Amino acid sequence: MSNVLRQQIEEYVSLTDEEFALVLSHFTPKKLKKHQIIIREGEYVHNDYFILSGLMKVCHIDSEGKEHIIQFGMEHCWITDPQAYHNETTATLQVDCLEDCDTLFITLHNREKLCRELQKMDHFFRKQTTANYIAMQRRILCLISSSVKEQYEHLLANYPGLVQRVPKSLIASFLGVSRETLSRLASA
Template sequence: MSNILRQQIEAFVPLTDEEFELVLSRFSAKKFKKHQIIIREGEYVHNDYFLVNGLMKVSYIDSEGKEHIVQFGMEHCWITDPQAYHHQTTATLQVDCLEDCDTLFITLQNREKLCREVQKMEYFFSKQATANYIQFQHRILCLISSSVKEQYDKLVSNYPGLIQRVPKSLIASFLGVSRETLSRLASA
């Protein structure tokens, strides 16, 4: 698992073996089972998770109890409720496992300590946050300016293999359409 994290970091910054050992010492490993909720709305968020293996979803439950999927997280993705994690407040989002998952996670305190100890990590986390910001911007622009068919095509392009790994009802929730509409899109 640590090799995958190192590859992710070294896509942005090179690390010596000693630096990586220090980086790794600030992370913890945890396995989660399918259907396990790792971040629950209303609870404090202590960790940012690097998904080594598995599949997760980030969702928002509205006042009527309807689930709106904000993000899917596949292998080599970072998952948390960013606002709650960085401000150390309660979550407005929920994160749960769609498959068994292997993760490496870091607390905000360990992340800040690590950035002081290995300056390169501050650059890495900045680049990683920027990439996530850009991804969410693309999603928002797609939602407001693209047809449902274009959104579906983008989903298939951005998340290769996802369609085979999750129920159609979750794909429909992500796109904000009914299952019937999704079936028509998938067969078009």
């Protein structure tokens, strides 16, 4: 399964077998269970997770206890609370597993060490982080400038197969609409 990580890295930089072995030595495999919370608001964030299999969500719980889903993480995605991870502060987001997940995670210390040892990985992480920023910008622009129907179509395009894997209530939370509104969209 670690070949999936290698394929993603090699979209940006080529690696020899020895270099990939070095990369893997900085990651830790971790199996996670459905409903397991891996990042809690208010706790320090030590890991960035690469999802080999499974599905996670990133959300914010507001002061009234309402959940706002910010991101879904499917296979081949990276997931963490980026602000807390990179600044070594407490989380403002929560990340939990919607399915059993196989992951590889890297601590910030190991990431920085790896980038010092193998310059190619610094380039990869910069490209990967930039891609995540661009995706988040697209999501924000979609939220503020698109109709709910367009947002739903954007979700379908960016998360293929998601609607078959999660309850409609989670899709509605991601879109910021009621479940009833989502049902009307899905049947239209």
